[in-house]
Amino acid sequence: MSAKTDGLHVRGLCATFETPRGPARAVDGVDLDIAPGEVFGLVGESGSGKSVTLRALMRLVHPPGRVEGNVAWQGRDLMAMKPEELRRMRGGEIAMIFQEPMTALNPVLPVRVQIEENLRAHTDMNRRERRARALELLDIVGIPAAARRLDEYPHQFSGGMRQRVMIAIALASSPKLLLADEPTTALDVTIQDQILKLLLDLRDEFSMSVVFVTHDLGVVASLCDRMAVMYAGRIVETGTVSEVFATPHHPYTRGLLGSVPHGGAERTMLASIEGTPPGLASLPAGCAFHPRCEFATDECRRERPALEPFAPGRSVACFHHERVARAEELA
Structure with missing residues (x-):
């Protein structure tokens, strides 16, 4: 090779x-x-x-x-x-977006926690910085009222919005x-x-x-x-x-x-x-x-x-x- x-x-x-x-x-x-x-x-x-x-x-x-x-x-x-x-x-x-967001996302955790999990594993951000980054990511992928929706659960999002959450998670660490x-x-x-x-x-x-x-x-x-x-x-x-x-x-x-x-x-x-x-x-x-x-x-x-x-x-x-x-x- x-x-x-x-x-x-x-x-x-x-x-x-x-x-x-x-x-x-x-x-x-x-x-x-x-x-x-x-x-x-x-x-x-x-x-x-x-x-x-x-x-x-x-x-x-x-x-x-x-x-x-x-x-x-x-x-x-x-x-x-x-x-x-x-x-x-x-x-x-290297990040991955899986095929079906309803099965890839954890149904019992708010989307903020699932985004911050990536940031906690791959960055040195503190808690306040991680929340700010999660909010920024939801804005980037076009989810309206991002500040309110951060603490909502996957079942509260439509199919298209869940897919955007998956993209936000994948992009968390650039x-x-x-x-x-x-x-x-x-x-x-x-x-x-x-x-x-x-x-x-x-x-x-x-x-x-x-x-x-x-x-x-x-x-x-x-x-x-x-x-x-x-x-x-x-x-x-x-x-x-x-x-x-x-x-x-x-x-x-x-x-x-x-x-x-x-x-x-x-x-x-x-x-x-x-x-x-x-x-x-x-x-x-x-x-x-x-x-x-x-x-x-x-x-x-x-x-x-x-x-x-x-x-x-x-x-x-x-x-x-x-x-x-x-x-x-x-x-």
């Missing part, structure tokens, strides 16, 4: 779980590079390994799960850190890397738009990098600089958002984009990906996507394609990616 000292650099990340049907590899050889100040999208269907990837990065996968690989943050090896050093890193330099696990899921489109604009503003204000996990390609288009597409625990395509949306080179990416409505006067049928994702404990031989792929050949059924670069800044794991791109251009 290279000795880069800026940003996040991941090589060969794997997360394996023991199941009655045998080992299930939820994350399989993931490589990522996240530059300082970059917003990176990680997309795919439910069960593709996106959320487990974030937890594996933070070493939040516990037995019967097992994590392997190399994760370097600003030149330091997260996988080799001692528990106390890792605790200082989590919530301090992290340099934010891992956001579908933070806009189940929110109405108005609140979702507010949250996305908030994240971009905070990215600029705090100069932080963001890894944004989602299955919503519209969110990726409006928020992210680069993206990676995951399927069955592996990254199958990477590139800038504009390049991948314009010319997908993996049939799975093409299928995802084809299932999204496009603007225009002419009404057209949406495409769909036939079949369902495979079970992680019983992946098919060769390319995991071949049972659902219209471009599959015998080579795809025998061998698993590696993720390889085909243009500056772009990679794909497909033997027939040029055919896929041509088909997209002709569609």
Whole structure:
């Protein structure tokens, strides 16, 4: 692994779980590079390994799960850190927004206590300073009447406001890397738009990098600089958002984009990906996507394609990616 000292650099990340049907590899050889100040999208269907990837990065996968690989943050090896050093890193330099705030927030503690818990662990602030910072954070994330709401409980907030509280907790110690696990899921489109604009503003204000996990390609288009597409625990395509949306080179990416409505006067049928994702404990031989792929050949059924670069800044794991791109251009 290279000795880069800026940003996040991941090589060969794997997360394996023991199941009655045998080992299930939820994350399989993931490589990522996240530059300082970059917003990176990680997309795919439910069960593709996106959320487990974030937890594996933070070493939040516990037995019967097992994590392997190399994760370097600003030149330091997260996988080799001692528990106390890792605790200082989590919530301090690297923060995470979990997918469902109602289960991530403690229902019996006021939100002020939950924000101050982060500050107590990662700063030298006294009690008065922590309360002032908690109030400032609620203002930053756009919660009205913040002084009054500091001592309210999670159930007294709406879904969008709870998500803002989660963001406030994550930002308490001014992290340099934010891992956001579908933070806009189940929110109405108005609140979702507010949250996305908030994240971009905070990215600029705090100069932080963001890894944004989602299955919503519209969110990726409006928020992210680069993206990676995951399927069955592996990254199958990477590139800038504009390049991948314009010319997908993996049939799975093409299928995802084809299932999204496009603007225009002419009404057209949406495409769909036939079949369902495979079970992680019983992946098919060769390319995991071949049972659902219209471009599959015998080579795809025998061998698993590696993720390889085909243009500056772009990679794909497909033997027939040029055919896929041509088909997209002709569609």
